[in-house]
Amino acid sequence: MLLNMGPSHPAMHGTIRIMLELDGERILNSEVEVGYLHRGFEKICENRTYFNLLPYTDRLNYVSPLINNLAYVMTIEKMLGIQVPERAQYIRVIMSELSRISDHLTCLAAMAMECGAFTVFLYKMKAREFIWDVIEYTTGVRMTTSYIRIGGVRADLYPSYRESLQKAIAETRKVLKDVHGLLDKNKIFLNRTRDVAVISQEGALSYGWTGPCLRSTGFYYDVRKAHPYLVYDRLNFEVPLGERGDNFDRYVVRMKEMEQSLRIIEQAIEKIPASSAPIMAEGIEPTQAIQASRTKKVQKPIRLSPNLEGSEKEVYKDILANDNRYIVSPKEDTYTSIEGLINHFQFFMRGHGIRPPQGEVYFSVEGGNGELGFYIVSDGTDRPYRLHLRAPCFHIVSALEYLIKGRYVADVIPTFGSMNMIGGELDR
Amino acid sequence: MAMEDKKILDELQKKFPGKILEVSEVFGDAVAVIEKDALSNIVKYLKNKPHEYSMLLDLTCVDYPERAERFEMVYHLFSFTQNRRLRIKARLPEKQPAIDSLTSLWSNANWLEREVYDMFGVHFHGHPDLRRIFMYDSFEGFPLRKDYPLRKRQPLIPLRK
Amino acid sequence: MEFKYITTKFNYMLGWARKFSLFHYPYVTACCGMEYMSAACAHFDLDRFGAGWTRFSPRQSDMLLVVGTITQKSAPVLKTVYDQITEPKWVIAFGACAVSGGIYDNYAVVQGIDQIIPVDVYIPGCPPRPETVLDALLKLQEKVQKQEQEWRWKTRKF
Numbered sequence: 001m002l003l004n005m006g007p008s009h010p011a012m013h014g015t016i017r018i019m020l021e022l023d024g025e026r027i028l029n030s031e032v033e034v035g036y037l038h039r040g041f042e043k044i045c046e047n048r049t050y051f052n053l054l055p056y057t058d059r060l061n062y063v064s065p066l067i068n069n070l071a072y073v074m075t076i077e078k079m080l081g082i083q084v085p086e087r088a089q090y091i092r093v094i095m096s097e098l099s100r101i102s103d104h105l106t107c108l109a110a111m112a113m114e115c116g117a118f119t120v121f122l123y124k125m126k127a128r129e130f131i132w133d134v135i136e137y138t139t140g141v142r143m144t145t146s147y148i149r150i151g152g153v154r155a156d157l158y159p160s161y162r163e164s165l166q167k168a169i170a171e172t173r174k175v176l177k178d179v180h181g182l183l184d185k186n187k188i189f190l191n192r193t194r195d196v197a198v199i200s201q202e203g204a205l206s207y208g209w210t211g212p213c214l215r216s217t218g219f220y221y222d223v224r225k226a227h228p229y230l231v232y233d234r235l236n237f238e239v240p241l242g243e244r245g246d247n248f249d250r251y252v253v254r255m256k257e258m259e260q261s262l263r264i265i266e267q268a269i270e271k272i273p274a275s276s277a278p279i280m281a282e283g284i285e286p287t288q289a290i291q292a293s294r295t296k297k298v299q300k301p302i303r304l305s306p307n308l309e310g311s312e313k314e315v316y317k318d319i320l321a322n323d324n325r326y327i328v329s330p331k332e333d334t335y336t337s338i339e340g341l342i343n344h345f346q347f348f349m350r351g352h353g354i355r356p357p358q359g360e361v362y363f364s365v366e367g368g369n370g371e372l373g374f375y376i377v378s379d380g381t382d383r384p385y386r387l388h389l390r391a392p393c394f395h396i397v398s399a400l401e402y403l404i405k406g407r408y409v410a411d412v413i414p415t416f417g418s419m420n421m422i423g424g425e426l427d428r
Numbered sequence: 429m430a431m432e433d434k435k436i437l438d439e440l441q442k443k444f445p446g447k448i449l450e451v452s453e454v455f456g457d458a459v460a461v462i463e464k465d466a467l468s469n470i471v472k473y474l475k476n477k478p479h480e481y482s483m484l485l486d487l488t489c490v491d492y493p494e495r496a497e498r499f500e501m502v503y504h505l506f507s508f509t510q511n512r513r514l515r516i517k518a519r520l521p522e523k524q525p526a527i528d529s530l531t532s533l534w535s536n537a538n539w540l541e542r543e544v545y546d547m548f549g550v551h552f553h554g555h556p557d558l559r560r561i562f563m564y565d566s567f568e569g570f571p572l573r574k575d576y577p578l579r580k581r582q583p584l585i586p587l588r589k
Numbered sequence: 590m591e592f593k594y595i596t597t598k599f600n601y602m603l604g605w606a607r608k609f610s611l612f613h614y615p616y617v618t619a620c621c622g623m624e625y626m627s628a629a630c631a632h633f634d635l636d637r638f639g640a641g642w643t644r645f646s647p648r649q650s651d652m653l654l655v656v657g658t659i660t661q662k663s664a665p666v667l668k669t670v671y672d673q674i675t676e677p678k679w680v681i682a683f684g685a686c687a688v689s690g691g692i693y694d695n696y697a698v699v700q701g702i703d704q705i706i707p708v709d710v711y712i713p714g715c716p717p718r719p720e721t722v723l724d725a726l727l728k729l730q731e732k733v734q735k736q737e738q739e740w741r742w743k744t745r746k747f
Contacts, residue, residue: 007666008616010645015618015663035562036663037618040695042547043572055692062620079455106623125630132627143623143716205482208536226511361455362486362504362515375502377490390486390504398539424619427562563697564662571696578695585665587704 005412007036013110014423018400018412025408030401037423045387050076050354051150051347053384058144060389061425063106064099064368066135069148074229075363075374076150079356082326087318088152089230090272094165095135095147096365097261097268101172102131103368103420104212104254111251111417112183115192120179127175130168137164140307150354151327152320155310156275165269169262176258183251193247197403197415200245207402208395211370212257213419216242216249223366235267250418277314286335293336302332326354353382362390369393369420391425432512433458436479444470457515464501464518468528474505474514475533481505481514484530487540489548493574498522499550503530526551547572604734607651607677609639611726611733614650616670619657621684624716633719638726647673652729653706658686659699671706677736679729682708683722685715 001022007015015036021029041060045053057072058065070092077084084092109124132142137158139145147154183189199207201217214221222239224232240256242249283303284292292298304312311319313330320327324343333340346352358380364373370392377386396419404412430453437451437460447466452459462470474481485504492498497519505514520527529552530537541552542561549570552558560567564584569576615625629635629643644650647670659667671680682702685691688711690700702708709732712725 007663008670014622035560035564036660036666037658038562038660038662038697039658039693040571040578040697043576043578044693044695047578059620062623106626122631125626126632129627129630129632142627142718144620203535206535208484208534221508359454362457362513364485371485373486373504375486375488375504386490388486388488394539395536398536402535576696580696581661582696583664583699584661585668585705587664587699 003409010114013416013421014426016397016421016423016426018416020409020412022409025410027404027407027409027412030404032397032400034397035427038427039424041389041428042387045384047383049350049382050356050384053387054146054149055144058146059424060391060428061103061367061369061372061393061422062143063422064096064103065144066095066099066148067103067365067367067372069146070096071363071365071367071372072374073148073150074365075361075376076354076356078363079359079361079376079378080150080326080354082151082321082323084152084321085318086231087156087273087275088320090268091153091157091319092148093230093232093235094265094268094272095138095153097264098131098135098168100368101258101261102128104258105131105172107368107417107420108179108251108254111414112179112189114413114417115189117183117186117189120182123175123178127168127172130171134161134164134168137161138310149320149327151323154319155308156315156319158310162269165265169265172258172262176255180255190248192410193251193414193418195244196247196407196411197418198244198246199399199403203399203402204245207399209370209399210395211367211392212253213250213396214370215239216253217245218243223364223371227364229365231268234271235264237261237264237267247414247418275315275318277312277318289332290335298332298336302336304331351382355380355382364390367392369396369422369425372425389425389428391428393419393421393426397421397426430456430458432510433514436512436514440470440474443473457513459515459517461517461519464520464527467516467518468530468533470516471503471505471530471533479507480509481507483508484534484537484540485513487530487537487544489544489550489572491548491572491574495519496521499525499548501527501544501550520550524551525549526553528553529555531555546570549573601734604736608730608733611640611652611679611729612642612644612650613640613652613654614644614647614670614674615654615656616667617656618659618663619684619686621656621686621716624719624722625654625656625683628719628722633723635723635726638723638730640726647671648675650674651678653678653680654683655680655687655702656683658684658691658693659702659705660697661699662697664699664705667702668705679709679733680706681710681712681725681729683712683725684717685713688713691715 003020003022005018007017017033019031020027057068060068105124105128109121112120136142139147201219204214204217218241237260240253242253283301289298289302313332316330328347329340329343334344356378360377362373362375364371372392373390375388376384379385403415441448447463448460450461483506485506488502490500499520501518503516529541541555544550545558546560546562567582635641653674682688687702690698710725710729712721714721
């Protein structure tokens with residue numbers, strides 16, 4: 001009998017079609033069809049400048065958007081050879097670990113809900129809201145921020161970030177403890193996930209798996225430890241490994257990774273260098289400053305409007321690299337002096353702006369699912385000639401047909417849930 | 429160039445004389461351009477000991493319409509024991525671009541090669557099931573080639589307004 | 590005179606019952622799905638407006654919530670699902686990609702689902718905040734309340 005688990009189905013992951021050939025309840029053969037969310041990301045990037053295509057990268061792995069931003073921006077920085085200031089590196093680490101926690105929370109919440117544990121879903125969404133609150137206060141948006149820019153970050157952390165970060169960490173720890181109590185020794189959950197969809201280390205390597213799914217088979221590979229980027233070599237954290245490579249191990253590895261991410265965030269809050277200038281509360285109004293700049297150069301500090309808070313000129317040397325060719329000039333300069341205006345104009349005008357040298361580069365970071373890599377070919381103009389994304393869940397989902405062969409129909413759901421398929425990354 | 433990269437590239441040039449067209453280092457990555465017929469032999473040699481490039485990270489294609497050899501296949505290999513990456517490129521002509529398939533060595537090459545076929549039209553000898561993966565079967569043309577316009581839509585059902 | 594009073598009151602009662610018990614079918618594809626999950630969960634609750642029950646079958650629902658980008662490949666699937674929902678039905682286009690194609694203007698994306706099915710409420714945003722979703726739900730409830738039910742009664746002679 002042929003059964004079609006069609007593109008629009010209750011599993012909250014994305015659109016994918018799984019066609020099953022059944023004998024009673026056993027699966028004889030299956031075929032996975034992807035491409036229902038193919039949005040033409042690679043083609044559209046050939047028509048946008050390097051700065052313009054930052055919002056497109058947010059929407060790839062949409063549960064951990066800051067990590068995609070980070071991967072793209074670090075690839076460009078490798079090509080241009082820019083040095084990012086240290087405070088910006090710590091802020092990038094904090095933001096990307098928060099995104100990683102939110103990714104694992106969503107994946108496990110969906111997996112548990114599909115197995116029937118609806119409470120776990122509601123608890124984890126509650127924890128995710130606290131994390132998204134922190135992200136919203138810093139970046140302005142709950143999801144799909146374009147916060148990590150070439151040369152640093154967009155704005156500095158707001159003054160009371162420690163309290164809200166510590167509240168988010170405490171709430172997440174409480175939720176993780178509750179979920180451990182609900183699911184770890186739960187007979188129903190164990191029966192559905194223990195020894196289901198087992199894959200060996202050689203099988204996982206041959207399918208190109210990376211990330212938590214590979215570490216659940218016992219193979220130790222983490223891009224943060226193998227090729228350390230940002231300030232990960234100064235922070236203490238462990239990389240949890242599984243034993244058997246079944247669904248339950250994938251769940252356990254993700255839960256332990258969330259603990260380690262919380263550890264990293266706490267260490268980063270301790271070690272972050274102090275900001276050299278506080279976010280200003282007084283100064284002259286922008287309209288007065290523009291009027292005054294017509295006759296002579298403005299000396300006093302200018303107070304920017306609240307939605308540009310954190311990106312004042314004095315804070316720039318903490319958060320962005322000191323190179324006029326690759327960063328947007330500060331708003332005080334743009335509106336009150338002619339050099340700032342020329343810099344701004346040159347950055348955004350067609351044909352000018354960021355123009356990396358000719359060549360090609362590949363750089364990868366540890367995403368929520370594994371090694372997320374960007375391969376960019378540049379021909380010297382302001383648009384990329386070819387941009388290719390090494391999507392980790394493309395390789396993981398290509399093993400789905402092998403994993404569910406010979407199992408029951410009901411095993412497809414936790415298997416598919418533990419793989420964390422994200423449609424935006426799979427189909428680009 | 430880093431010492432280990434130089435060693436690998438020199439060994440490749442010694443073992444396969446004439447098949448390695450260029451070696452270089454671009455922004456810190458080791459790159460080797462090879463003849464397309466020697467792809468499976470070179471990759472099999474690299475996969476075994478002592479080099480052990482045991483994972484195929486990525487497989488993609490770039491389109492240069494002004495060159496005679498229009499398509500350039502790019503392979504990224506990764507070795508865990510040495511913690512190094514290597515990029516291998518092979519150039520294909522415009523008429524009937526075809527190259528050997530790597531599905532016998534790595535299982536993820538199956539879907540990766542289907543994606544390159546769907547987007548560029550490159551055939552792979554020995555691929556078990558070469559058909560479109562992202563676009564629907566009645567789609568005509570290969571979207572990521574440079575001569576396919578960005579906004580040319582081919583709707584499956586009649587759209588109104 | 591009296592008869593018209595009964596039918597208007599009946600219309601009002603029917604509209605009241607329908608608007609506070611909307612069963613929705615979420616056709617979730619992309620990033621807006623995360624905001625849909627946030628809107629349906631504990632912080633911003635859809636259940637307090639009566640629309641909490643997610644029915645995963647088109648036959649059992651009366652509102653189609655199209656969340657995320659619709660590509661050319663999944664357009665026939667969307668039309669099939671819409672046709673399967675029984676009357677009366679309403680459609681909400683959630684997110685910029687469902688409203689007009691969003692930031693993707695290329696070969697693979699349908700520029701707005703109103704090229705395929707008729708839409709009642711459009712929610713802009715990329716992704717929209719959950720408060721926007723709740724506001725759109727209230728607007729849809731007003732529309733449901735005011736909808737004329739006389740098409741059922743027009744053919745009968747009194």
